[in-house]
Amino acid sequence: MCATYAQAQNSLETILTPAKDSIKKREFIKHLGNGYLPTRYFNFDLRYLIKYNQYEGIRTGIGGVTNDAFSEKYRINSYGVYGFRDHRFKYSIGGGFRLAxxxxxxxxxxxxxxxxxxxxxxxxxxxxxxxxxxxxxxxxxxxxxxxxxxxxxxxxxxxxxxxxxxxxxxxxxxxxxxxxxxxxxxxxxxxxxxxxxxxxxxxxxxxxxxxxxxxxxxxxxxxxxxxxxxxxxxxxxxxxxxxxxxxxxxxxxxxxxxxxxxxxxxxxxxxxxxxxxxxxxxxxxxxxxxxxxxxxxxxxxxxxxxxxxxxxxxxxxxxxxxxxxxxxxxxxxxxxxxxxxxxxxxxxxxxxxxxxxxxxxxxxxxxxxxxxxxxxxxxxxxxxxxxxxxxxxxxxxxxxxxxxxxxxxxxx
Missing domain, CATH: 2.40.160 (Porin)
Structure with a gap:
């Protein structure tokens, strides 16, 4: 009886694992489509990796925002970038809290x-x-x-x-x-x-x-x-x-x-x-x-x-x-x-x-x-x-x- 139950549980896990993997894959692609590279507690913002304009030349940096695994009530977001033509560092520091x-x-x-x-x-x-x-x-x-x-x-x-x-x-x-x-x-x-x-x-x-x-x-x-x-x-x-x-x-x-x-x-x-x-x-x-x-x-x-x-x-x-x-x-x-x-x-x-x-x-x-x-x-x-x-x-x-x-x- 115990063996039968264990086999059934293993079979169920075998069926559900691909479904879970598929959901995770879809969520990962969705995050990328929105411009984020998700990690456990922090989603990196791909907008800040590299850009180019006539004033700054190449503009590169890093930024992102905390996700729900970090907190569902609070968030921290920031970025820092550098322009190679104007030789200036730019940044933003911010955060928020949910009222309702x-x-x-x-x-x-x-x-x-x-x-x-x-x-x-x-x-x-x-x-x-x-x-x-x-x-x-x-x-x-x-x-x-x-x-x-x-x-x-x-x-x-x-x-x-x-x-x-x-x-x-x-x-x-x-x-x-x-x-x-x-x-x-x-x-x-x-x-x-x-x-x-x-x-x-x-x-x-x-x-x-x-x-x-x-x-x-x-x-x-x-x-x-x-x-x-x-x-x-x-x-x-x-x-x-x-x-x-x-x-x-x-x-x-x-x-x-x-x-x-x-x-x-x-x-x-x-x-x-x-x-x-x-x-x-x-x-x-x-x-x-x-x-x-x-x-x-x-x-x-x-x-x-x-x-x-x-x-x-x-x-x-x-x-x-x-x-x-x-x-x-x-x-x-x-x-x-x-x-x-x-x-x-x-x-x-x-x-x-x-x-x-x-x-x-x-x-x-x-x-x-x-x-x-x-x-x-x-x-x-x-x-x-x-x-x-x-x-x-x-x-x-x-x-x-x-x-x-x-x-x-x-x-x-």
């Missing part, structure tokens, strides 16, 4: 000494986004240094409605020649105290409870993101008083396997005395070089490939991007290249451009247009992109309106 498991409410603190791209806007509620390549990063040269202390709160009203609020105090120092005329006085470095509130609403997504937490099982569209930013003058020696309102919506029809259309609309407006560091570019991704092949680089996911870096800045803008994914060519089980038709439009303006000194840029008030196509996953995840600039901002030299780049698409 049911609503996934976290309070986070951080101290960061790093760079940010001038004119860029990031939504607080954006989930982790990891790429083996960050295409635009290769060509960016306009950064500002910042030392930022922040207090952040994450909260889920329900699985479809996420909120995040943050109060931050920053010292800003542009790495380029720049002065802002504030109350008739030029300033080249400044202090900011900002309060932000961001909402992410995915009303058509589907969720299920897994291990007492909600996990998204199907992405539904459209999705909506709204963020309000307020800079408060004279609070912790803040120099500026301005507000920003940013909005984004993404809508998809169809599926990648059978053909899909995607519309992305992004809009923002800034009111008050706003330095260039916190205004808007329109996601440019073209370097200023003479020939098409000298400008050959990596195409971004949602960037204007023919728009030159630092060509336009706005205090109010809207971009609309249309993509249509044709059904992939079913050449073999693993080789399925896909053509994507693309059209992009941007419009914007700036109220007082004369307040921004020592920099030159244009206005988008006439409306910027470009169209083209991509051939993705043509060889080992690589493909080609061709884009043409036309309309009000068409340039006299035909070749200056053309962008030819390669694409890279890999998913785990």
């Amino acid at each position: 498991k049911k609503t996934n409410t976290w309070v986070n603190l951080s101290y960061t000494n790093d760079l940010k791209e001038t004119g860029s806007t990031k939504f607080l509620t954006d989930g982790r986004f990891f790429q083996f390549f960050e295409p635009r990063l290769l060509n960016i040269d306009l950064f500002h240094k910042h030392i930022t202390k922040s207090l952040n709160v994450e909260h889920e009203f329900n699985p479809k409605l996420l909120a995040e609020a943050e109060f931050a105090v920053s010292n800003i120092d542009p790495t380029y020649n720049y002065q802002y005329i504030l109350d008739n006085n030029p300033i080249s470095s400044f202090h900011l105290s900002t309060a932000q509130l961001s909402l992410q609403w995915n009303p058509f997504s589907k969720f299920e409870i897994s291990e007492k937490t909600y996990k998204e099982t199907k992405k539904g569209y459209p999705q909506f993101t709204l963020q309000y930013t307020k800079s408060i003058k004279n609070v912790f020696k803040s120099d500026f008083n301005f507000s920003k309102l940013d909005f984004r919506t993404i809508y998809r029809i169809g599926s990648v396997k059978d053909g899909m259309s995607e519309i992305t609309l992004v809009s923002g407006i800034a009111n008050g005395n706003t330095p260039l560091t916190h205004l808007y570019h329109a996601y440019p991704n073209n370097i200023t070089k003479e020939t098409v092949m000298q400008r050959f680089s990596v195409a971004g996911l949602n960037s204007f490939e023919t728009m030159y870096f630092n060509e336009f800045f706005s205090d109010k803008f809207t971009t609309v991007q249309l993509k249509h994914y044709l059904k992939p060519f079913n050449i073999s089980q693993k080789y399925k290249p896909q053509i994507v038709l693309i059209s992009r439009y941007a419009v914007g303006d700036m109220k007082d451009p004369e307040l921004h000194q020592d920099v030159t840029f244009g206005s988008l008030r006439k409306g910027y247009t470009e169209s083209g196509f991509e051939i993705n996953k043509f060889l080992f995840g690589f493909g080609l992109s061709f884009t043409y600039r036309y309309g009000a901002y068409h340039l006299p030299e035909i070749s200056d309106n053309i962008a030819v780049k390669f694409t890279f698409n890999v998913s785990l």
Whole structure:
């Protein structure tokens, strides 16, 4: 009887072991897909291993965050990187504690000494986004240094409605020649105290409870993101008083396997005395070089490939991007290249451009247009992109309106 029971137990373990191994393998691949290399108590963040941009050159370092095996109520996250061209060390130290498991409410603190791209806007509620390549990063040269202390709160009203609020105090120092005329006085470095509130609403997504937490099982569209930013003058020696309102919506029809259309609309407006560091570019991704092949680089996911870096800045803008994914060519089980038709439009303006000194840029008030196509996953995840600039901002030299780049698409 005992032998029979032992045999049955061994047989059950033999059956369950491959299943457990399969689950562990899937979890490991999922972590890699999110940009983490998991260990027992600490998940290393692959984003910090190596990057390249025009200001830092090669940027390399290490970072990560503690996982649930370390603690389900507390977490520590940090990173340290070094730029070989600017010869500077950058770092961030932070941590958080969970107030409520049911609503996934976290309070986070951080101290960061790093760079940010001038004119860029990031939504607080954006989930982790990891790429083996960050295409635009290769060509960016306009950064500002910042030392930022922040207090952040994450909260889920329900699985479809996420909120995040943050109060931050920053010292800003542009790495380029720049002065802002504030109350008739030029300033080249400044202090900011900002309060932000961001909402992410995915009303058509589907969720299920897994291990007492909600996990998204199907992405539904459209999705909506709204963020309000307020800079408060004279609070912790803040120099500026301005507000920003940013909005984004993404809508998809169809599926990648059978053909899909995607519309992305992004809009923002800034009111008050706003330095260039916190205004808007329109996601440019073209370097200023003479020939098409000298400008050959990596195409971004949602960037204007023919728009030159630092060509336009706005205090109010809207971009609309249309993509249509044709059904992939079913050449073999693993080789399925896909053509994507693309059209992009941007419009914007700036109220007082004369307040921004020592920099030159244009206005988008006439409306910027470009169209083209991509051939993705043509060889080992690589493909080609061709884009043409036309309309009000068409340039006299035909070749200056053309962008030819390669694409890279890999998913785990």
